[in-house]
Amino acid sequence: MTLLSRLTQPIFLSMDPEFAHRAAIAGLKVAPLSTPAPDDPRLAVEAFGLRFANPVGMAAGFDKNAEVPDALLKLGFGFVEVGTLTPKPQPGNPRPRLFRLPEDRAVVNRFGFNNEGHGPAHARLLAAKREGIVGVNVGANKDAADRAADYAAGVAAFADVASYFTINVSSPNTPGLRDLQQAAALDDLLARAIEARDRAAQAHGRKPVLLKIAPDVAEGDLDDIVRVALARGVDGMIVSNTTVARPQTLRGAAKAETGGLSGAPLFTPSTRVLAQTFERVEGKFPLVGVGGVDSAQTAWSKIEAGASLVQVYSSLVYEGLGLVGAIKRGLIERLAASGKARLAEVVGAKAAEWAKRA
16 A cells, blocks of 8 residues: 555646545545554553554544545554534535645645535444544534534534544634634533533443644633633543644745645644643643644654644645554654653653743
8 A cells, every 4th residue: 555655646646636635535435455464562542541553543634524434544543533524514615725835745725614414424434344443523514503502413413433522613714613712612612512422421432522722822822721621521632723824934836825724834833732732731631733743753743742642634645645654663663762661651751842842
């Protein structure tokens, strides 16, 4: 599969970005994938009451409609997150809405939660083998009168098939969605989502609920977010979503496009907010680090900044599927060089340093 990825990568990069994304999903549906070799036990992670064979996950946004979770797990991911899923299907924003910035190893998207809704995704997850950890990322429809109710509905709808839930209040592409990160709104939303989880727990078991935040939050707002998350008993946080910022170093022509920026330019700001979150959480729950993970070194840095797990997505556009194995091999090499027995011993080792990065 690594060789095939190398051969096909130039072809995918020559396509329209959204067409290439759909082609990748279609290819994974028919690819003759076998169960991967077991991961090195040193890569195993215990978090949120779940055991991950390795810490490298596929972030939400790639498999929006839960079409290929089994295939992604067979590629060696330690976990897969599908979605974002909303109660009703919605087309998202007009095309074009996905742009590559190859000079910057970056991507801009303004999809706007395009998805087929709860029903089709739930049916696919029921039919899937799900021989691994599959999280479900839930959101609200653009026209929802009560957005918190949409999140609670998502938790209820997927309680029988999700390994965990992600409450996504941080996409920049649904107007007003990030307002749900404000303390009062967030408190109400989390209370209702966790109540829905707890109602379903008797029938389907208690599923972890994670909160995904933006990298653009000010430190004072981060104080409020963590305070509410702790008070409401969330099981962890994902840091972070895409950014609306545009660093002056960007060179790609698409830098002027509106939407969320991801990829290499997101690495430093998202890792800084990750470390700041780690300091505020004080070990009360684990964190997932996302943003600019494109190598074993950047994954290791996320772990040093406070992440127990990492997720990738945009880097696969440029690095290909071989990146997953390369990260895992590199993490083992770094563990051996550090003299540490397991990744948990590295988590947060440089959080204080990262939290102060400019």
